[in-house]
Amino acid sequence: MIFAKNLSYHYNRKTPLFQNLDFEQTEGSIIGLLGKNGAGKSTLLKLISGLLKSKTGSVLVNGFKPYQRRPDFLSDIFLVNDEPFLPPLTITSYLKVYAPLYKNFDIEKMHKILIEFDLQGHCNLSKLSHGQQKKFVIAFALSANCKLLLLDEPTNGLDIPSKSVFRKVLVNSVEDHQLVVISTHQVKDIESVIDKIVVLEDGEIVFKNDVCSITEKLKFNKVSTLSEASEVIYSEKCAGGFNTIQYGTDGDETEIDIELLFNAIYNKTTINL
Numbered sequence: 001m002i003f004a005k006n007l008s009y010h011y012n013r014k015t016p017l018f019q020n021l022d023f024e025q026t027e028g029s030i031i032g033l034l035g036k037n038g039a040g041k042s043t044l045l046k047l048i049s050g051l052l053k054s055k056t057g058s059v060l061v062n063g064f065k066p067y068q069r070r071p072d073f074l075s076d077i078f079l080v081n082d083e084p085f086l087p088p089l090t091i092t093s094y095l096k097v098y099a100p101l102y103k104n105f106d107i108e109k110m111h112k113i114l115i116e117f118d119l120q121g122h123c124n125l126s127k128l129s130h131g132q133q134k135k136f137v138i139a140f141a142l143s144a145n146c147k148l149l150l151l152d153e154p155t156n157g158l159d160i161p162s163k164s165v166f167r168k169v170l171v172n173s174v175e176d177h178q179l180v181v182i183s184t185h186q187v188k189d190i191e192s193v194i195d196k197i198v199v200l201e202d203g204e205i206v207f208k209n210d211v212c213s214i215t216e217k218l219k220f221n222k223v224s225t226l227s228e229a230s231e232v233i234y235s236e237k238c239a240g241g242f243n244t245i246q247y248g249t250d251g252d253e254t255e256i257d258i259e260l261l262f263n264a265i266y267n268k269t270t271i272n273l
């Protein structure tokens, strides 16, 4: 699905962003692409979607070179940007013009998701709030049923109920032949939906693992004192004690705390999985 090998990219020659980056992903996953500000997440999504061209190395997505932007490639990939740009059209008119560009577009699904997001067909897209525009684009992206869906900060601007709807429609919509890459800081928003975590730091992938193997091997716990916890690999003080990541699960898997895990990785904690 995505095969990026020895990828190099810079905006400015003096400060290379990616040098020999490998990023390979196959279908059937929802990937959380995490990293601090400026780590290169949006740039990586732009390279994958062909909005930018790598300086060296090769990128193959769904069998196409993205930068060539061939119609068959574009009809099976969708990138949701953090700041959507929408024309002054009603939702109904927009769908008439743009839905036919996607070969697997499901108009019934679109109508259902619009209802979930409380958006009506007569609404003028350019007059919607940022959050409403974001919801429209997410609905459109999911309904396009593309093999590859790239979501850059999808929950930015969404209110709390809409974030829940986003998770529900995403999980209900994505099928095994699809790959979804979600780039975000708002890790709590996607904690329950992703099945793989990739962490980008200073243009390098510093962590990549399935959520299943993480929860099989690590325990995410809250303890009142650190002395009562065994094999703690990372901890953070919280009200009433410490949030910890420990090796071993005592037979019971705990829910992953991605924020804690991200902080552990960011603080260079060695995690052997």
Ligand SMILES: Nc1ncnc2c1ncn2[C@@H]1O[C@H](COP(=O)(O)OP(=O)(O)OP(=O)(O)O)[C@@H](O)[C@H]1O
Pocket (backbone or CB within 6 Å): 011, 012, 017, 035, 036, 037, 038, 039, 040, 041, 042, 043, 044, 185
């Ligand atoms: N158009 C541009 N021109 C020059 N430099 C850029 C441009 N876009 C991004 N950069 C630089 O490239 C680096 C990576 O930016 P990018 O937007 O990919 O990071 P990010 O991980 O998505 O960040 P954030 O989480 O803040 O959105 C940053 O240092 C940024 O300043």
